[in-house]
Amino acid sequence: MKSILEVRNLNKSYKNFSLRNISFSLPEGCITGFIGTNGAGKTTTLKTILSLTPKESGDIRFFGMNMDTEERHIKERLGVVFDGGSFYGELTLLEMKALAASSYRSWDEKEFRRYLERFSLNPRQKIHTLSKGMRMKYALALALSHQAEFLIMDEPTSGLDPLIRRQLLDILREYMNRGGRGVFFSTHITSDLDQLADMLVLIDHGKIVFQEEKDSLLERYRIVKGDIKELSGDVLPLLHNLSQTAFGFTAVTDQAGEIQKAMPDAILERASIEDIMLCQIEGGKKYAASAD
Amino acid sequence: MLLQLIKKDFLLTWKYLVLMAALCCFYPLFVHWQISDTAAVPAGTLAFILMTFFSILFVLLQAFQKEAMYPRAAAYLCALPYSRRDLVLSKYLFFLGIYLVCCLIYWLETLIVPGLGSFGLSEAVPVLAAVSLLLGLYLPVQYRFGYEFTKYFFMFAILGTSFLLPILIKYLPPELLSFQISPGLLAALFLFSLGLLAASAAASVHFYKKAELT
Numbered sequence: 001m002k003s004i005l006e007v008r009n010l011n012k013s014y015k016n017f018s019l020r021n022i023s024f025s026l027p028e029g030c031i032t033g034f035i036g037t038n039g040a041g042k043t044t045t046l047k048t049i050l051s052l053t054p055k056e057s058g059d060i061r062f063f064g065m066n067m068d069t070e071e072r073h074i075k076e077r078l079g080v081v082f083d084g085g086s087f088y089g090e091l092t093l094l095e096m097k098a099l100a101a102s103s104y105r106s107w108d109e110k111e112f113r114r115y116l117e118r119f120s121l122n123p124r125q126k127i128h129t130l131s132k133g134m135r136m137k138y139a140l141a142l143a144l145s146h147q148a149e150f151l152i153m154d155e156p157t158s159g160l161d162p163l164i165r166r167q168l169l170d171i172l173r174e175y176m177n178r179g180g181r182g183v184f185f186s187t188h189i190t191s192d193l194d195q196l197a198d199m200l201v202l203i204d205h206g207k208i209v210f211q212e213e214k215d216s217l218l219e220r221y222r223i224v225k226g227d228i229k230e231l232s233g234d235v236l237p238l239l240h241n242l243s244q245t246a247f248g249f250t251a252v253t254d255q256a257g258e259i260q261k262a263m264p265d266a267i268l269e270r271a272s273i274e275d276i277m278l279c280q281i282e283g284g285k286k287y288a289a290s291a292d
Numbered sequence: 293m294l295l296q297l298i299k300k301d302f303l304l305t306w307k308y309l310v311l312m313a314a315l316c317c318f319y320p321l322f323v324h325w326q327i328s329d330t331a332a333v334p335a336g337t338l339a340f341i342l343m344t345f346f347s348i349l350f351v352l353l354q355a356f357q358k359e360a361m362y363p364r365a366a367a368y369l370c371a372l373p374y375s376r377r378d379l380v381l382s383k384y385l386f387f388l389g390i391y392l393v394c395c396l397i398y399w400l401e402t403l404i405v406p407g408l409g410s411f412g413l414s415e416a417v418p419v420l421a422a423v424s425l426l427l428g429l430y431l432p433v434q435y436r437f438g439y440e441f442t443k444y445f446f447m448f449a450i451l452g453t454s455f456l457l458p459i460l461i462k463y464l465p466p467e468l469l470s471f472q473i474s475p476g477l478l479a480a481l482f483l484f485s486l487g488l489l490a491a492s493a494a495a496s497v498h499f500y501k502k503a504e505l506t
Contacts, residue, residue, distance in 0.1 A: 075372060082371075098299070103296075103369075
């Protein structure tokens, strides 16, 4: 499968935070969830790969083209959706559209009008009068009206009500159904990805923890519930995110077979993406270690 | 592409532009009416120069205040196929457009009110030099240090220069003040303005390319 985005050894430092050797590769035809807690480096990574903030080192390639030398050609083929406030609030929807549309050679006005109608957006309305959900729909309409081949979205569902989140996810599915496309979608609301994502990339403290297919992650990880008496020194290293109460313990494991052998009475349940994320980030690991 | 970026600046500042256009219309007439009999230099023309300079300064402040109000909008535009160079150059063109409109207003006034004085290259080029000096310094400082610093820096700088103005006038060639400028000096001023704007635009693009867009 062809790669839509390849990031290799990306480095970027701030006074109190840095991205360290970020590397990942996103194949065509995939919706990839970029997950991590607040402050993990999701937005910084997205901004750096879009050249909104200068990188220190590293190689960024979209569609096989180098971002340093072919930025304009690459951006012609990208759709970007930032969360709510990335427009001039005093402009109307039509005025902001004219500004965005004039930068693209392949702008499709009919498609844009179709999205406005579908989202019940009034083109003469000022942007600052739109609700957060409407602003997100407007951002999507702009991103999807120039035959973008790859959609980059920064926390698109943050602060939206469940109905609008569901509509947004439906539109992303429709977009992917046209084939040969990709979506890279940063979020800390992992429940959105349970339904939608094919691939997950987890970032924590500016480092990539894993990049893996969602289904294989969900297949491998299990929530373990059992009696505290069963917690021996042999099983503790196999458990992450361990929490204990008077009634028993709960933890996450990626060694379900070993756990079943060591604790035959333990209950194993399917883990969610959030469970997996929490057991892989530094806070979760520290919590598990403190059970000793 | 640049046209839409210029239009965006116009849409964000049109209320101030209308106000400044009205002042540009009435101030030279007002000054001419008040002191034309006693002034040693063409009062209307000096008022026009002053008004053009302050109109552009005022709109500069307003335009960048709007950009500071919506900092993520510039990041959004740079995530589209617009380059940072486009964004910077559109600002220069926008302000040069304001200069041209000010010239047009004053030219029409001199046609309607002949006593106001004449308007030609002898008036337009020195004003272009003054505007180029303002834009040539303001915009690179803005792109390097941001809105808040630049706003206060230029407020104090202009207040400071007003004290230096009498000294400057003392040493300026008298033909410059009376607008009896030789073609050679006019050509030199014009080339100086273009050179300054080109150097300033290159510096602004250089600074903005390194900027972190939030």
